[in-house]
Amino acid sequence: MRTKWFTPWFYVIPALATLVFFLIYPSINTLIISFFGPQSKEFVGFSNYIYCFTNETMLSAFRNNLLWVAIFVPFTVFLGLILAVMLDRVHYESLIKSIIFMPMAISFVGAGVIWKFVYSYRPIGSGQIGILNAFLSYIGVQPIPWLIERPWLNNICLIIVGIWIWTGFCLVVLSASYKGIPRELLEAARVDGANEYRIFWKIILPLMKPTVAVIATTMLINVLKVFDIVYVMTNGGFSTEVIANRMYKEMFLFRNYGRASAIAILLLLFIIPMIVINVQRFKEQEATR
Amino acid sequence: MKPKFSQFLLNTPMHLFIILIAIIWVFPTVGLLITSFRPSSAVASSGWWTVLMHPFNFSQYTLANYYEVITKIGLGRTFLNTLIITLPACILPIIIASFAAYAFAWMEFWGRRFFFILFVGLLVVPLQMTLIPILRIFNKLGLSGSFFGIWLAHAGYGLPLVIYLMYNYISGLPSEIFESSTIDGATPFQIFKSIVIPLSVPAIASIAIFQFIWVWNDLLVALVYLGGTPNVAPLTVRISALVGSYGQNWELLTAAAFVSMVLPLIIFLSLQRYFVRGILAGSVKG
Numbered sequence: 001m002r003t004k005w006f007t008p009w010f011y012v013i014p015a016l017a018t019l020v021f022f023l024i025y026p027s028i029n030t031l032i033i034s035f036f037g038p039q040s041k042e043f044v045g046f047s048n049y050i051y052c053f054t055n056e057t058m059l060s061a062f063r064n065n066l067l068w069v070a071i072f073v074p075f076t077v078f079l080g081l082i083l084a085v086m087l088d089r090v091h092y093e094s095l096i097k098s099i100i101f102m103p104m105a106i107s108f109v110g111a112g113v114i115w116k117f118v119y120s121y122r123p124i125g126s127g128q129i130g131i132l133n134a135f136l137s138y139i140g141v142q143p144i145p146w147l148i149e150r151p152w153l154n155n156i157c158l159i160i161v162g163i164w165i166w167t168g169f170c171l172v173v174l175s176a177s178y179k180g181i182p183r184e185l186l187e188a189a190r191v192d193g194a195n196e197y198r199i200f201w202k203i204i205l206p207l208m209k210p211t212v213a214v215i216a217t218t219m220l221i222n223v224l225k226v227f228d229i230v231y232v233m234t235n236g237g238f239s240t241e242v243i244a245n246r247m248y249k250e251m252f253l254f255r256n257y258g259r260a261s262a263i264a265i266l267l268l269l270f271i272i273p274m275i276v277i278n279v280q281r282f283k284e285q286e287a288t289r
Numbered sequence: 290m291k292p293k294f295s296q297f298l299l300n301t302p303m304h305l306f307i308i309l310i311a312i313i314w315v316f317p318t319v320g321l322l323i324t325s326f327r328p329s330s331a332v333a334s335s336g337w338w339t340v341l342m343h344p345f346n347f348s349q350y351t352l353a354n355y356y357e358v359i360t361k362i363g364l365g366r367t368f369l370n371t372l373i374i375t376l377p378a379c380i381l382p383i384i385i386a387s388f389a390a391y392a393f394a395w396m397e398f399w400g401r402r403f404f405f406i407l408f409v410g411l412l413v414v415p416l417q418m419t420l421i422p423i424l425r426i427f428n429k430l431g432l433s434g435s436f437f438g439i440w441l442a443h444a445g446y447g448l449p450l451v452i453y454l455m456y457n458y459i460s461g462l463p464s465e466i467f468e469s470s471t472i473d474g475a476t477p478f479q480i481f482k483s484i485v486i487p488l489s490v491p492a493i494a495s496i497a498i499f500q501f502i503w504v505w506n507d508l509l510v511a512l513v514y515l516g517g518t519p520n521v522a523p524l525t526v527r528i529s530a531l532v533g534s535y536g537q538n539w540e541l542l543t544a545a546a547f548v549s550m551v552l553p554l555i556i557f558l559s560l561q562r563y564f565v566r567g568i569l570a571g572s573v574k575g
Contacts, residue, residue, distance in 0.1 A: 001396055001467050001480075002471070007477055008397075008401070011389055011391055011392035011396070014385045014388060015388065018385060018444060019449070021445065022419060022423065022445025022448075023411050023418075023446075023449075025422065026420075026421075026423050030419070030421060030422060033422070083307070086303055086307055089303070090300075090303075096310075098558070102554070102557065103318075105502055105553040105554050105556070105557035105564075106506070106550050106553065106554070107505070107506030107507075107508070107549060108506065108525075109506075109549065110506075110546045110547075110550045112529070112532070113532060113543065114318060114321045117542075127334065128336065129333070129335070129337070131320060131338065134336050134338075164314065169568065172568060173569060176569050221413055225415050225416075227508070228508045228509065228529075231529065232532055244415075244509075248509070251420065251421060252516070263417070264420070264421075267415050267417055271413055
């Protein structure tokens, strides 16, 4: 479409101004602040970063985020994938999809309350009102303080909440991609005598690889930024700290803007590889237009 | 082909697996819902599943918890706050993004490619990168603790994704529309107003739902920019505070959580199609 040279700018400038104000300028400012003290008055060099890599709570936050990545990403993606393939073969597909997708509509705060109740724990002797511990008592096992038992069990319990929320997202996207595979291809393989297991690994998975990659990247970014679940359920207590919650605490609890900024920068550095992939993806898309 | 019934039996493990997953997924929410309708003495002394023994004995249900959280704890007002925050925070980025997406899709200008890549790249910048500088500016301008500030903030944070989704849709419109309208003497703004926007209604609907649920459920942005001001706080902020102060009053916590969930759930259940479309446009097309 032909326009005067300045016309497009009328359309782009509101967006550009908003993005400069809310994303670009603050990001640069955060980078600068990260080299200054708590109130950004004195230059401190790299000492905020050194703090991040030496402080014990920070290190445990890194470790926990790594645990989130290692469990959350494969679980959501793989469970979503299996369910997408399985649900295609049953006639109650849409009902189950709605059920698994529903947590996406619930806030992380709501999900935190829901699951805190599931994990709720009372000392032995008093009746358990959390369903997990009630079940344990019923089969004669001692109740477990799920959210206190550190450092593995409580973190895994939090990760399960994340999986509960995000699997539906993976399922919906992967299912759409699965339905795009030509049925004749799968039928042909069946006629040739391949079993379902082989078909899954040799045909379905390779064809869905691009979508799986996109979903895995999205989940990876989500997990690095995880905040709400931890904030609501344990607020980082009992060694469940994560990077984003740590940043929030440095910012509002300790009023140390230098350290908080350094943590934000580290978070960005972990995510930058994902930005590169995203831009690459866009370039490919442009090339095929 | 095998007869249907034996096929079904063969698939039994698969059906069992699917149903087991569905039960695991739905149980926690059912527990929340039931608990929110039980009197506090019952909640403290027995599990919510005991209700299922005689589910139609209505004397075991009560609305008292809802009455308490909405009036005494003041979630009625908080619900309203959330609505006041969410609606403009939904509309604003869509308006700004529609203009930009239209220019990126159908106009030639210097730096078009560069700016578009920049905008899309911003998609993955973590919010955390922006909180401190903006909070400082907001404090100076007196915008922290105000609805206006958080509308702008949500518009800014939502913008990259909304532009991306709008661009995907608008750039897919047939080019003949633009050619023939230009020949007929329509200005770019006329084309935008009377052709592009009306044609984009399906996309706008899914993006609006998407943004609505995202803003409604947001905790971090509200916590940072509205944090210290209780009379403007949305549900997420209020409820996360209640978790601390009402820790063991499950009948109140569950009722409060359900108050926060009811609107997104209604929207989700009635408009699921559009919601899914929005998600697919954002993640598969790319």
